Amino acid sequence: MSRLQHFGWFLARGFGPHGWGHPYLDWDYRWTSPELYQQSARELEQAGFDFLLIEDAPSLGSASTIDLRVRHAFGGPKHDPLLLAPYLFAATQRLGVIPTVNPAAYLPYTAARQFATLQHLSGHRLGLNVVTDTGSARHFGDAPQLDHDAAYDRAEEWLEAVRALWRSWGEGALVADPASGVYADGSKLDAVRHRGEYYAFEGPLNAVPFTHGEPVIASPGGSGRGLGFAGANSDIQLALAPLTEKSVRDYRAKIHAGAAARGRRASDISIMFAIQPTIVASAEEADRLVAASASPSDETLRVIAQRQSSDLETDLTALDLDRPLDLAIFGDHVSQGSIRRLTGDRDPASTPLRAHLAALARLGRMSDRSGFVGTADEFADLIEELGEWGNDGVLLWGDLHPVTVHRVLDDLVPILRRRGILRRELVDGGLHANLRAF
Secondary structure, eight states: OOOOOEEEEEETTOSSOTTTTSGGGGGOOOTTSTHHHHHHHHHHHHHTOSEEEEOOOSOOOOTTTHHHHHHSSSSOOOOOHHHHHHHHHHHOSSOEEEEEEOGGGSOHHHHHHHHHHHHHHTTSOBEEEEOOOGGGGGGGOSSOOOOHHHHHHHHHHHHHHHHHHHTOBOTTOEEEETTTTEEEOGGGBOOOOEEOSSOEEOOOOSSOOOSSOSOEEEEOOOSHHHHHHHHHHOSEEEEOOOOSHHHHHHHHHHHHHHHHHTTOOGGGOEEEEEEOOEEOSOHHHHHHHHHHTSSOOHHHHHHHHHHHHHHHTSOOTTSOTTSBOOGGGSOTTSOHHHHHHHHTTSOTTTSBHHHHHHHHHOOOBTTTTSSSEEOHHHHHHHHHHHHHTTOOEEEEEEOOOHHHHHHHHTTHHHHHHHTTOSOSSOOSSOHHHHHTOO
16 A cells, blocks of 8 residues: 655756756846745745755865856855745745755854744744864864864754753743733743753854754754764655665664664654656656666766766866776765765775766666656656655755656656645644644
8 A cells, every 4th residue: 555755856957057057048037036946945845845945055166176166157156045835835825945054164052043044934834954174174263173073063962952942931931911011021931051072152042043943954964973963863764765665674773773872753754755757648758868878978977977076076087087096085074975876885995986987977777777757657666665764754866956846746746646646735733733634
């Protein structure tokens, strides 16, 4: 029997030049204006998606890779998704919006107050994708760059501090009684004097408490420390893992173990596996695309190297395609998950760079679980199988150009609904309510 799944859309390109490098640029949408994003957000809400999550990277990268990131707009420019969120809330009624935020960029009190404001303005539909991008830290001060685990330590302290401020209005502090003329009881506010390793500040927060829960917390991260952070703190975990039964069940078990270690329940976290599908009209078309990708040209490999250079903040285009990849070229700030996406299960010491890039270029079929090219029915088969393994939901990965959204969803939504996998409408009560609706 089919099982309802949660669906989110991951705006993987961030708030950047949508359509650049694609024929649909000539639709003449302006990526700097809200209309493009508002139109697609309305379509996602109509489709029954729980939320839209917007990637971000405040930095244009290191000096050696800035040109790579901006020349073809792979990694920049990007505008601030937090400031896009109010336009998306105004265009929708129930869709959750989850901009990416970096603790290095926000002092806890400023963060708590701004996010509380957006939570109220949106009808409790705000989420925060908390990332620990250490490469951006130099833009926010001259403190030494933290290593991978220390950045998670700071993020954990930051989130604990923000939540303490959100909770600084105790039970009964907000009275709002016109008859008595009393708006609030100051004796029930907590001063929240915080003195930690990374932050020092005092409360209470100058914002009223929430009526339908705090902003939802999402997090990526596949390292042991990242999975531990998610288990302890997150309502949504963005999962990247091979979609085999063992891999899915093992991944979920790690997150749930992290939750149990912090006194949380497994049901407190929605684990969403990220998929970038290519939905086509027929099995024959899918076979053709897969076959065409089997022997990528050097030009195709060069484009992939440019994209990977942007993600890894390391210039792969200057390397010899036929020599093994020396992992020492990657700085400590580079995500281990990003490196693993490049190298897969191949031995970097003996595998030429060409083989890594070619593996990224090659497509696979949904029908045999070798990839994500297939028909809408084949995609629905995959989602049903994930549901049988206890999966909570799926995060579709793509840009937010209306052409992309329709290309993925036009045939897919009716089939998912007929099979009982995708809800027909969202519920009232904010993002938390929709995540807990089933």
